[in-house]
Amino acid sequence: MPEWLIDILITLTKIVIVEGVILTAVAYSVYAERRVSAFTQNRIGPNRVGPAGLLQPLVDVVKLLMKEDIVPAKANRLVHALAPGISILVALSTFAVIPFGDKILLAGREIKLQIADVNIGILYILALVSLGVYGVTLSGWSSNSKYSLLGGLRSSAQMISYELSMGLAVLGVILINGSFELDTIVQNQFGWKWNIILQPIGFLTFLVSAFAETNRTPFDLPEAEQELVGGYHTEYSSMKFAMFFLAEYANVIVASSVITTLYLGGWQFPYLQTFGLPDMLVSILQVLAFCGKVFLMVLFFIWVRWTIPRFRYDQLMNLGWKAMLPLALANLVLTAIILTLFKT
Amino acid sequence: MLTQFGQVLIFMIIAAGFVAVAFIAARLIGPKLPSKGKNSTYECGEDTEGDTWLKFNVRYYVIALIFIIFDVEIVFLFPWAVVFKEMGLIAFIEMAIFLIILILGFVYAYAKGDLHWDKPRPVIPALDRQIFKSEI
Numbered sequence: 001m002p003e004w005l006i007d008i009l010i011t012l013t014k015i016v017i018v019e020g021v022i023l024t025a026v027a028y029s030v031y032a033e034r035r036v037s038a039f040t041q042n043r044i045g046p047n048r049v050g051p052a053g054l055l056q057p058l059v060d061v062v063k064l065l066m067k068e069d070i071v072p073a074k075a076n077r078l079v080h081a082l083a084p085g086i087s088i089l090v091a092l093s094t095f096a097v098i099p100f101g102d103k104i105l106l107a108g109r110e111i112k113l114q115i116a117d118v119n120i121g122i123l124y125i126l127a128l129v130s131l132g133v134y135g136v137t138l139s140g141w142s143s144n145s146k147y148s149l150l151g152g153l154r155s156s157a158q159m160i161s162y163e164l165s166m167g168l169a170v171l172g173v174i175l176i177n178g179s180f181e182l183d184t185i186v187q188n189q190f191g192w193k194w195n196i197i198l199q200p201i202g203f204l205t206f207l208v209s210a211f212a213e214t215n216r217t218p219f220d221l222p223e224a225e226q227e228l229v230g231g232y233h234t235e236y237s238s239m240k241f242a243m244f245f246l247a248e249y250a251n252v253i254v255a256s257s258v259i260t261t262l263y264l265g266g267w268q269f270p271y272l273q274t275f276g277l278p279d280m281l282v283s284i285l286q287v288l289a290f291c292g293k294v295f296l297m298v299l300f301f302i303w304v305r306w307t308i309p310r311f312r313y314d315q316l317m318n319l320g321w322k323a324m325l326p327l328a329l330a331n332l333v334l335t336a337i338i339l340t341l342f343k344t
Numbered sequence: 345m346l347t348q349f350g351q352v353l354i355f356m357i358i359a360a361g362f363v364a365v366a367f368i369a370a371r372l373i374g375p376k377l378p379s380k381g382k383n384s385t386y387e388c389g390e391d392t393e394g395d396t397w398l399k400f401n402v403r404y405y406v407i408a409l410i411f412i413i414f415d416v417e418i419v420f421l422f423p424w425a426v427v428f429k430e431m432g433l434i435a436f437i438e439m440a441i442f443l444i445i446l447i448l449g450f451v452y453a454y455a456k457g458d459l460h461w462d463k464p465r466p467v468i469p470a471l472d473r474q475i476f477k478s479e480i
Contacts, residue, residue, distance in 0.1 A: 007346060008346060011346060011351050011354065012354070015351070015354060015355050015358055016358070018355075019355070019358055019359060019362070023362070064370070065369055065370050065373050065374065066373055066374060066375075067370075067374055068374050068375045068376065068377060069370060069371065069374055069376075070378070070382055070383065071383070072383055072384065072385050072386070073380075073383040073384065073385075074385055074396075081367075085360075085363050085367075088359075088363055089356065089359055089360055089363060092359040092362075093352070093355065093356050093359060095355075096351070096352045096355040096356070097352070115351055115352070115355055116348040116349065116351040116352045116355070117348055118348045118349065118352065119348070123422065124352075143385075144385060144396050145385045145386055145387070145396060146387070146396055146398060147386070147387075149396060149397075149398070149400075150400070153400055153404060156404075157404050157407050157408070160407070160408065160411040160415075161407060161411065163411075163415070164411065164414050164415065164418065167415070167418040168418060168421075171418070171421055171422070171425050174422070174425040174426060175425045175428050175429075178425075178426055178427070178428065178429045178430070179426065180422075180426065229386070229388075234386055235385070235386060238370050238374055239366050239367055239369070239370030239374075240367075240370075242366075243363065243366070312463075312464065313461065314461035314462060314463050314464070317407070317459075317461045318459075318460075318461060321407075321410075321459040322454070322459060325414075325450070326450075329443075329447065329450075332421075333440075333443065336428065336436055336439070337436075339428065339429065340432065340433060340436045
């Protein structure tokens, strides 16, 4: 086989495996959300389909496929169909640059456990996160319904407000590492040097902004049920609704992976390389460490949703502009000062 | 040899394929029984009242404008952050001047009240007589 064909085959295999794993994880995070919410509210939750309800996501997909796709007569049909597609595509595509492991040696060939080691990884992630606003805004506009429009408006204002503090928080990490490459950032977080220890304020601002960007409680005003029915997806049904739903959970998983990569050491497990284990085992353990960290972050997202009540809109905007933005700026200036004073 | 962005493109194409397959499957399997009532705009079961394009708070525009200013600022900060360690003190001073100007702008917007959102003042319906009189 020629060399280029092998390269393409390896890439394709990696992509198919990663996308399969993400979609399964998204389906099961819906299940996890329902189980954890039931546990929090002292209910049982879905437990009938399969052992402990583990087949519930499959049945849900079949149910959503069998539903009628209702498009309101007044809606703009093209944009109405396009919006959920944009949402889910943007959420999934972010995964293309996240490193989920170190290199492994397989049949004499070095395979990087990351789909594309783009040299502007962080910019790519931030760009795609900004594109996510389009899906929500377009769905709110095209449905031609008051609830949708208000939900879309709120959501776009909220997302752009918190995008600023997110970008500023990331700048602290870039200052320390001097690189946009996610792989380099993870490599630099060996031992105890996780960025959460070096950048505690940055971590906090990034975490809060990530919650706001994914429209999760306590920032879920775009779909506040009591005032806006379903928010921007009021007029959606069947697979289009499912796509918005999948996009929400895909965003949660993406946000968890980005937080893990930037602040929690990515696939690094402290001092694992010094134990003298075989290389293959170390690589597998590192991938497992990454998955474990992401799993814990997703659980944290769910835990927060069922514990903390929703903000009022003025509280949300005040927090974003008057607390998060100055805090992120202060963190940036502080990091720059410390780096100038204590040059290593 | 694929470039890195080529791999990203393949990733996106496969993701788009998944979305397309899901949409087409839903179209083939799902029933299609449209009716006038079903296709009307949702408004809690009532007939729709007035125009959808209602007036909304002008603050959304102000927020969007301030966002653009600060987003451009952050775009300028990114290349600075990458070379910061190599350039040292000069980079720090230059960016300090840039940041001070922008923080002044932020303080101005703050003081002018452009970032302020009004607290809702709920009107509690007043009763002219007490329904439950306290015994004590």
